[in-house]
Amino acid sequence: MERTAIHVSSEEMARQRAAMAEIRDLPQRPESYHVVTYGCQMNAHDSEKLAGMLEEMGMRPAPTREEADFVIFNTCCVRDNAERRALGNVTWLKEVRKTRPNLMIAVCGCMIQEPGMAEKILKQYRFIDLAFGTANLHRFPELMLEALNSRAGLVRVTGEDVIAEDLPVRRVRQDAAYLTIMYGCDNFCSFCIVPYVRGRERSREPSDILREAEALQKSGVQEIMLLGQNVNSYGKGLAQPVSFAGLLRELDGMGIPRIRFMTSHPKDLSDDLIEAMAGSRHILPQFHLPVQSGNDEILRRMNRHYTRDQYLDRVAALRRAVPGIGLSTDIIVSFPGETEAQFEDTLSLVEQVRYDSAFTFIYSPRTGTRAAAMEGQIPEEVSKERIQRLIALQEGLQQETLRRFVGQEEEVLVEGLSRRSDRAVSGKGRHGVSVTLPGTASDTGTIVRCRITKVKNNTLMGERLEQS
Numbered sequence: 001m002e003r004t005a006i007h008v009s010s011e012e013m014a015r016q017r018a019a020m021a022e023i024r025d026l027p028q029r030p031e032s033y034h035v036v037t038y039g040c041q042m043n044a045h046d047s048e049k050l051a052g053m054l055e056e057m058g059m060r061p062a063p064t065r066e067e068a069d070f071v072i073f074n075t076c077c078v079r080d081n082a083e084r085r086a087l088g089n090v091t092w093l094k095e096v097r098k099t100r101p102n103l104m105i106a107v108c109g110c111m112i113q114e115p116g117m118a119e120k121i122l123k124q125y126r127f128i129d130l131a132f133g134t135a136n137l138h139r140f141p142e143l144m145l146e147a148l149n150s151r152a153g154l155v156r157v158t159g160e161d162v163i164a165e166d167l168p169v170r171r172v173r174q175d176a177a178y179l180t181i182m183y184g185c186d187n188f189c190s191f192c193i194v195p196y197v198r199g200r201e202r203s204r205e206p207s208d209i210l211r212e213a214e215a216l217q218k219s220g221v222q223e224i225m226l227l228g229q230n231v232n233s234y235g236k237g238l239a240q241p242v243s244f245a246g247l248l249r250e251l252d253g254m255g256i257p258r259i260r261f262m263t264s265h266p267k268d269l270s271d272d273l274i275e276a277m278a279g280s281r282h283i284l285p286q287f288h289l290p291v292q293s294g295n296d297e298i299l300r301r302m303n304r305h306y307t308r309d310q311y312l313d314r315v316a317a318l319r320r321a322v323p324g325i326g327l328s329t330d331i332i333v334s335f336p337g338e339t340e341a342q343f344e345d346t347l348s349l350v351e352q353v354r355y356d357s358a359f360t361f362i363y364s365p366r367t368g369t370r371a372a373a374m375e376g377q378i379p380e381e382v383s384k385e386r387i388q389r390l391i392a393l394q395e396g397l398q399q400e401t402l403r404r405f406v407g408q409e410e411e412v413l414v415e416g417l418s419r420r421s422d423r424a425v426s427g428k429g430r431h432g433v434s435v436t437l438p439g440t441a442s443d444t445g446t447i448v449r450c451r452i453t454k455v456k457n458n459t460l461m462g463e464r465l466e467q468s
């Protein structure tokens, strides 16, 4: 197939494969690796690619970072605390190296792409052997080879917004897999650093996605999670544009038991997508629809391009088409200038929608974003008080909302033994809610039918039903 310029060339990918082979034969290469991941599912999947490449280089995974010869931190910069944690852990490893001089340390991911971070790394973290941003992920083998040969503290940030196909992947789970369908984001929400560090939106070719999905199906996965910063706008810029709804219909036809996706932007949630979900057999009845705020003025200043009413209209449309759908969201409190009344609009929206779960955050200013320069940054004590009220409200509502499942049948993809008992297992039901039910470790990776008996601490408890 004719490739557009955003795809990494086959020559470049061949160079990376050659670098991996060369590293495998190097006498002084590390024997073992450990990847430390911060942030979202995109980062988790990038870490699976890093692990895949490291194994092609001949390294084996070490269970802890203390035991590894090579430790790589895959960082996130969406919130300030993720960044501080990553840098704190990197610095701690510097101490470990005093007793293990051959330990190699690398840092990659979104944080490295931040403006000014490369200079900071060069100046303050000189002990780091290798640092590179998300734009250079596919070039990791070449950079690693260079680092092994020179040990000069390499920092690479610049790179095109590209799509690299066929990177090796070492999946964390065998029963469930991430499948990236697009990269980057064009939305520039005023609080968000992602478009600056992950680049502009670019969609993978449907044929590449379907090919990967087919390989995953053959390998026996029960569930795929389609990934993108804004999957609803998938397809922009493709030579033969395909909508996300169209892609979902194709994937649904393949017969993989469960298909999920993340993340969606409310402004791009089309009726066609809702119809595709309603008419599907394998797309799970769950939707993560970040609202961020329940107040129109705050939404406008966040550059979200929808109003409270438009958001509620999308929620109603989803619930009409897919009755009982599991809904979750992201909410930011204390966006600059947020008044008490505006915050209360968020509380009232949460009360109105009744989410199955909500990820709540205090606004965290990110240098380079428009909101960071806005007036009216909210004092910490006000933010803490607001988030506690929001969490308390959501937790109370969640208990009630989840009660709709009691007495219902649910299918659970078992992730493993429950943390509380070795005679119980837990996993996610079709609606995206965690379920605990009787079982043993041998259930891991299988889909088990159960009936929900009660709600306990925001999880569902189930009893097993005969398998059909």
Ligand code: SF4
Pocket: 185, 186, 187, 188, 189, 192, 193, 194, 195, 229, 230, 265
């Ligand atoms: S849609 Fe907004 S919040 Fe989501 S990644 Fe893009 S800019 Fe960030």
